Amino acid sequence: MLTTTSRRLLTAALCLAAALTTALGGARTASADAGGAVTCDGEPRPQECTVVVIVVTGNGGTGADGRMRCWLNGEEVACYDPDFGWLHRDGCRYRRAAVQDPPPQAGPRPGAWYVRSCAIGGGMGNSRVWFADRDAPGTGPLIATALAALRPPVPTVRTNPGPPAVPIVHVPTWLWVDAVTWRPVPATASAGGASITATATPVSVEWLPGDGSRLLCTGPGLAWAGGDPLGSSACSHAYTRASAALPGGAFALQAVVTWEVTWAGAGMSGNAGTITTTATVPLVVAEVQGLNVGGSR
Template sequence: MLRRSRALTLGVVAAAAVVMASAGVVEADGGFGDIDCTQNRSAPGCEVTAGNPGDPGVPDGGSGDGSGGSGNNSGGVNDPCYWAPVAGNRPPPAGKGPEGGWYARTCNTDGIGSQGTPMWLDQPPGTNVAALAQTARSRLRLPAPAIRTNPEGTPFVLVRVPVWLWVDPVTWGARSATASVPGVTVTATATPTSVRWSFGDGTKDLTCAGPGRSWKRGTDPRAASPCGHTYTRSSAAAPGEAFRLRARVTWSVTWSGPGGGDTLAPLTTTSTRAVRVAQSQAIVGSAR
């Protein structure tokens, strides 16, 4: 049953329903280091509502525990009622939480505001968890892969000498971001899974599971890397007299929240570096 009160104005009711949530920008292939922001070009900042006039609501006469009741769902474009979060630090009912919150059925008809008895709802009516998951994904900030090689390539590497390749562990590891509305929090987690290496010398790309293996002191420098490359020609004729070595990391993305979770579209990050390759020359001397 709704208790009508002329003291509750339309402005107060409307303000109570709006929850601000930042919508970030997806970092993929440039924009953060060498990452490029290409998946979401909208400016940061958006509004996420916990229930607007016209959204389907929980039936009136609910039990107060989020289960609803026997009435009809409100909804429709002309419906003046919606569910607004109730301010305060009231604890959840016994057996409830941590997800969920207190909401009151709120209406405004002909300038007369009314608000029902607060009820605990496991999640705001009409909450689009999948959309929250996409928002959380858009907030992921993924580092560009830090390319490591041995030999380091300063000033150059030699033709037919195996080059070990790997991604620095500092830029390899799971990253997470969240998105929330009152009572619902969704977490997106990106995990690096593989690296695709391009060598710039016209040879075929190489995809390696994991970040690759770093070269350890004492390893035979002539030994081939488990994930590496051996250049067979000089870079003297290449632009800038160097080949462009590229590492493209693929990140698997999942989300978790109320009701479980699922996978989302993967992301990629890319870095490049110049590698000069020289032809080894025999040194011939003469005795005097």
């Protein structure tokens, strides 16, 4: 499952789209649901309301494809037009200028000039505007779409001893995450010939054995292999009591995997923080009673 941290990142990704697509000063506040209904609170001329709505489609943890949809004046339109470029929240379209003049003295770097096309009366009015690469029209929504499409898998927990055997009190139990769920997970959003790929890469796992202790392991942990009776793992835990008296007769062993999230594409790259996925499994721990046998001479 995606944790609260994950949901915060995805919410932030959608907010990023709104923030990056309001780089120009005159953008109006608007909202819309995924069905395309548009509401412009306090807008005296609602016919000028422009909303970019992000709708994500994908196939889960195997790498999802994002799709961006846009509405203008309450009607769905193409987010990208081959002649005029990306639809922006000010109702105009922007395309990268074929001829790049020197950047403005105070302009953010790196960046580029864009041709701004706005409907004026029955025609189109054009002007040139400088954008930082990350703030360029279309880039922000693509980044947000790719981030929101990430579906890192729930970790598959492994232990040694593992079922049907059970761990023994005071004997280290090896802990690791199966390699099938420990791999980079990509998600790509594409529109108008541009693509942004977000990637979630697992970096660490925090183990909560269920007895009040915590264990942080860099990497998935060492998978136990048979035939190595003297082997040891830094990612292991020795329980000090049996689980028989607990509800269900088992400890709740929890693995929390932290994923680093990055994005790249369109000549840019960035870091989007971390997300976590969590798995909880029951773990029965037994106690072996020793028997001391004494004798007399």
